[in-house]
Amino acid sequence: MDRSTRTKCRRELSIRISREGVVMPSSCTRCQERGIKCVVATRHSKKCAHCVRLGRTCDVEDIASKLHRIHQAEDRIKLEEEAAFEELVRAQERALRVQQEISVAVSRVTRLAQQRVSLKERGDDIMVRGLELLDEMDGEAEASAPADVAVGPAVPNSGSPRPLVDFLVPADNLTVDPADLDIPDEIFQQILASVEGST
Numbered sequence: 001m002d003r004s005t006r007t008k009c010r011r012e013l014s015i016r017i018s019r020e021g022v023v024m025p026s027s028c029t030r031c032q033e034r035g036i037k038c039v040v041a042t043r044h045s046k047k048c049a050h051c052v053r054l055g056r057t058c059d060v061e062d063i064a065s066k067l068h069r070i071h072q073a074e075d076r077i078k079l080e081e082e083a084a085f086e087e088l089v090r091a092q093e094r095a096l097r098v099q100q101e102i103s104v105a106v107s108r109v110t111r112l113a114q115q116r117v118s119l120k121e122r123g124d125d126i127m128v129r130g131l132e133l134l135d136e137m138d139g140e141a142e143a144s145a146p147a148d149v150a151v152g153p154a155v156p157n158s159g160s161p162r163p164l165v166d167f168l169v170p171a172d173n174l175t176v177d178p179a180d181l182d183i184p185d186e187i188f189q190q191i192l193a194s195v196e197g198s199t
Ligand SMILES: [Zn+2]
Pocket: 027, 028, 029, 030, 031, 032, 037, 038, 039, 048, 049, 050, 051, 058, 060
């Protein structure tokens, strides 16, 4: 086969490959350099139409097998990524549950602190009222002291003021159970002591 016949044969083969072949997803080096489609009649040949025409080696199969390995690696990594993402979702769900527990604990601590402050204010009010009452009674006692000496039994016992303890520790306060208020018993006792201490 002389040179011109070989050239003609390569050209016809190239045309046939171009007609019947498939465009490769990744071109051989020569087709890449030329910026043309790399077409291979994959059932009959491993060389592309362009390389057949030139009578040169074609590396499109090497590229295809490299691509195949890359595709396999991509599939494997995609599966691993999906598994990792599911683990991330589960971890986020656990974190959310912990966050909710923290939120509940914070609101409980806040509520108890508010109750403690409120009870302390109530105790302070009662203490102030008790002290004012004591001052009033002391003033009345001083003002009526001379009359007592002169009249003697004219001041009846029934006229004496209510016992101070009635004001300092009202009946409803005595029925308060620290457990009902969610106030630590120690704090409740301190508040009661602050009220009773004023007697
Ligand atoms: Zn090619």
